[in-house]
Amino acid sequence: MTAPQLVPAWTDEEGAARARSLFTRAFGVEPAGVWAAPGRVNLIGEHTDYNDGLCLPVALPHRTFVAVRPTDGPRAPARTLRAVSAQEDDGPPREVDLVTVGPQGGTGTVPGWPAYVAGVAWALEQEQLATEPVPGFDIAVDSCVPFGAGLSSSAALECSVAVALDELLDLGLAGPPADPDDEGRARLAAACVRAENEVAGAPTGGMDQAASLRARDGHALLLDCRDFSIEHVPLDLAAAGLELLVIDTRAEHRLVDGQYARRRQVCEEAAALLGAASLREVADAHVHGELELDAVLARLATDEQRRRVRHVVTEIGRVRFVAQRLRQAPVLGGWALSVVGQALNDSHESLREDYEVSSRELDLAVAAARDAGAYGARMTGGGFGGSAIALVDADAVDATASAVARAFAEADLRAPSFLVATAAGPAGRVGPPRSETGRAR
Known part of the structure; x- marks a missing residue:
């Protein structure tokens, strides 16, 4: 095609x-x-x-x-x-x-x-x-x-x-x-x-x-x-021969049923149970070795709270990790490229499993991009629709987009659209x- x-x-x-x-x-x-x-x-x-x-x-x-x-x-x-x-x-x-x-x-x-x-x-x-x-x-x-x-x-x-x-x-x-x-x-x-x-x-x-x-x-x-x-x-992806492909699934955000507000409420309730002003305090204590995440989760009242907190704490950790890799290697390659790609993948799995904000279209876009050779892919934004991103070789942008479009056509979904993100002013x-x-x- x-x-x-x-x-x-x-x-x-x-x-x-x-x-x-x-x-x-x-x-x-x-x-x-x-x-x-x-x-x-x-x-x-x-x-x-x-x-x-x-x-x-x-x-x-x-x-x-x-x-x-x-x-x-x-x-x-x-x-x-x-x-x-x-x-x-x-x-x-x-x-x-x-x-x-x-x-x-x-x-x-x-x-x-x-x-x-x-x-x-x-x-x-x-x-x-x-x-x-x-x-x-x-x-x-x-x-x-x-x-x-x-x-x-x-x-x-x-x-x-x-x-x-x-x-x-x-x-x-x-x-x-x-x-x-x-x-x-x-x-x-x-x-x-x-x-x-x-x-x-x-x-x-x-x-x-x-x-x-x-x-x-x-x-x-x-x-x-x-x-x-x-x-x-x-962030100089072009120097490394890379592009950040944005996949607009064209599935509109489905936030009208209060799902966004519910997640925010659960996070606030969990922080209160843990005696923290916000889950950032928990994430900081975890990264500094002052708290074990499993022990923190055991103190929570419901499985919903545990899953939401696990996502937030680990996601903040992933941000720290990716930022540090970019500071050390702004021109991504080798090991740094591999681990940044894995962090994107882990983020999507956490958003899909623990935070439950993905969708059929987002999961399909991510899976198809990975199958086409993306180093990492994840949903981006609030979820329940919207866009995904895929970190790909610059010369693989068209092939990756085609693979995603083909997967959507085979699933009888509305055709996605695509753009390339470069870090602008x-x-x-x-x-x-x-x-x-x-x-x-």
Whole structure:
């Protein structure tokens, strides 16, 4: 069969042109500028973020682009957000009164995807990053981050809006992508998390926003979710003749039945039983030889608790292990490549058996990639659908993708899609500097 086509990442020029064109068609004027933020894929460290653990995401070259212009003048509605997206059918702009925006479920609920945009404006005020009310603005969105694939398309949207408003409102937090202000970007990331949690009503632990705003080109981001400190860990797969193939199973996340919330609850209950503030404390004590994992598990009340805790503790250990191997050998090869691949495999088995967040499609993608020669493969993201990753030789990308596609066809499943993840840089402006017409008034 013909090798499946990989989902391409747009160049900054292409993405900016798309967003700018959509903006002018929708609003009849030029935007103040275009900003972009990457999606992310998590190399390892799943369901560790809300347990104060460690994770190792990589910013994707696939980005969400937003063209933005503050509204002003006598004809502009006061503090109104008008938003259009290339990812939905043509129609009039969505309108949101920024004065009334509030948490999901209350009187200020914002329906649909504009909640991720309006939520950032709201959170900047709530976090007192914007000392004056955020003015009304028009925004046009276009994106090559696959939607619903577990690659953080929502965080890419939030973070692109955050860096746009940061510049337009002269907040001075982000700095340019080439010389980012990490402290300021950490504050913007926290605002984006609050926007997603409260206004969009979606659970997130902060990994996605940190990766989108704080990543560095050519590096994975070692994120400590206890204090949100970071370390940039070199990741140069191309130099080793390797690629990270992302397999979008196109099976949508199945979190509507509360499975994500249930796992978080069980972890919190288990930590309380163990006298710990979070399972990170247990993982640290285990790695330092202060606790035996089997003895810890024996203190828990149910098999469900034991399996969830075993995954979290061992997954945090796998993050530490992979980060250390990359520090020692950023150009993976030989033994280091073998053990990193095995860590990916072990992570998937733990997520499938102990955390029970895999799916038929994810298991099939992982198995087919391994059978095709991948050094390691695992589901990535929250699970119950979404994407898997496979560490493969660069010249085996097409063959691996074909093998996975063939396995899906034989199982009578919807055809997956594929992209290649390279460690990209963070959110920021794309295109020329703003003009005075772009300045918020």
